Amino acid sequence: MAKSSRVHFSPRAWEQMRPKSVDPARGMIRRVSPSKQTHAHVENMNLLKHHAADSVATVAPSSVRAVCSRWRTTAEGFCTTGTYSQWRRSGTREFPYQLSLQKNAEHWCGAVILNEDWALTAAQCVEDSEDTYEVLAGTNTLSEGGTRHTVTFISSHEGYDASDSWVNDIAVLKVSPAFPIDGVTVAPIQLPEKDEEVPDNANVTAIGWGKHWYFGQIQDGLRKVDIHIWQQWLCESVWHDINYNVHATQICAIRFKNNKHYDTCTGDEGGPLLYEGKVVGLVSWGHFCGEPPYPSVYTRVSSYLDWITEKTSGSRV
Template identity: 75%
Template sequence: MFRERNLAVGKRCLYVLERRCEFALEDSSMKVSPAFPIDSVTVAPIQLPEKDEDVPDNANVTTIGWGKHWYFGQIQDGLRKVDIHIWQQWLCESVWHDINYNVHPTQICAIRFKNNKHYDACTVSKRRAGGENSEDTYEVLAGTNSVTEGGTRHTVTDISSHEGYNASDSWVNDIAVLKVSPAFPIDGVTVAPIQLPEQGEEVPDSATVTVIGWGKLWYFGPFPDGLLKVDVRIMQQWLCESVYADINSSIYPTQICAIPFEDGTYYDACSGDGGGPLLYEGKVVGLVSWGYYCGEPPYPSVYIRVSSYVDWITERTNGSQLYH
């Protein structure tokens, strides 16, 4: 959840291709049916290197995929390619070692060209909980600050996603109501309801708010075992809109932005905090939605503005168990 430093590697946009660096033996082969219709025109085999054949340092290489336009951009409709170049192994190992990751001899590193394009491989994100046609099974953990012990687990039996949710348009309306079984054991001590704002209620600019979650400690970091929190501050809506307009992303009135304090630490929400609460004066005023890396200046984290959806939540829950 918290970014311990402003990592230079995030700005260099370095990637370990072929296998992620935290999985030294991550490799597999697949068998498909029916067989590929190899015609050497639209479908053709590709040549493999010789065993232990090396690629020269600084060699131009090409990566191909259907990944996003940029980290928080939309998935491509068409296959794309971009040229990058091989990085020296020792230098790649050194950079990743600084954030406690290992790069193994079975891995190879490539980095974007130093120009104004900044093109490189990017991510294909998993479907969000509540996304259309989701077949995944979800559980909710309640009554503990640890993901490894204590608390009670509750199976999600129904997901009511917002009908206007659009992942390709700044994740607008990124909210869902979950129904679980068994019911939460509300005791007011380890499990308790949280107060909602009134419909349309505003949070003052520059207000100190608190975000809570089990997200990563930094962008390429590990997940914590314990629940963490950090104070951030509300950013003016017009400023948030302006900052994200620079990378062609929209900010909507139903979203609210918060930015780390300018103390050099850049603590903020991170990967894995999605859906977590943003709290102000005892109310959940936001839900973690998206952002640019984790606490990367000048980009704030973007949250769903809960006060824009109180009537929608009431409708989806038949008005039951809502606390104002």
């Protein structure tokens, strides 16, 4: 799943897909020279061989690589992801807390319901304060069903910094009218405990309407993919070798299997990473939407429970 363009390649969409290299606050593309990464890439692939039984065995280093927050394309074209078949359609009532955050009436990001009045998403999704945002609730299909709710107030984390690995990439949204919570088609997400850890190598699930491949489009139907939590030290090591920080308030996940990669991508930003029914992460950033050996990085929700409570006036679930 993913994002960079909108559903159709209109002139406006192409404009949105151009790299915004002069604006780091909106997800600047950072290019990495081959000389700085090739040796580290090979060493980290050796680490990957021991990380999990289904890890990719070998991947030739690219001559040029780029990192993008899910908002932005690479200078060569687009953020990429795996094949279409790696995602599965979700059940009709499987994820009643999932929201489509829409910008100017088009799907833009994922989000989840906190309670009747508030939603949770990534800060990068709501940086453009002059745009009109709303969320679509209670449906798995973007083109039909559900209820629409205007975003009336946005509170992004004060420490959000796109120039430092998109640290503190979290925001809460107040909506009107209130979500019609019925516990069946519309329901609040379960939050983790404060500082709760997800076990290394745990199976987790990501969901969203994002794109699936290089020239793909936003999906009309909600889809899901099962991936694995990475050991924090390994994730930090892989990214550090190309000069990116992975903070303690971030969590890493991806799945490499049979020379394929399973991952989130453009259009999934702000959506949930789920473990045992709890939202443990929010889609934030990665490398070409999952190109090995780099795992994708998520905002670790358990690090922000006090912040969420404060910003929603103590009204979180």
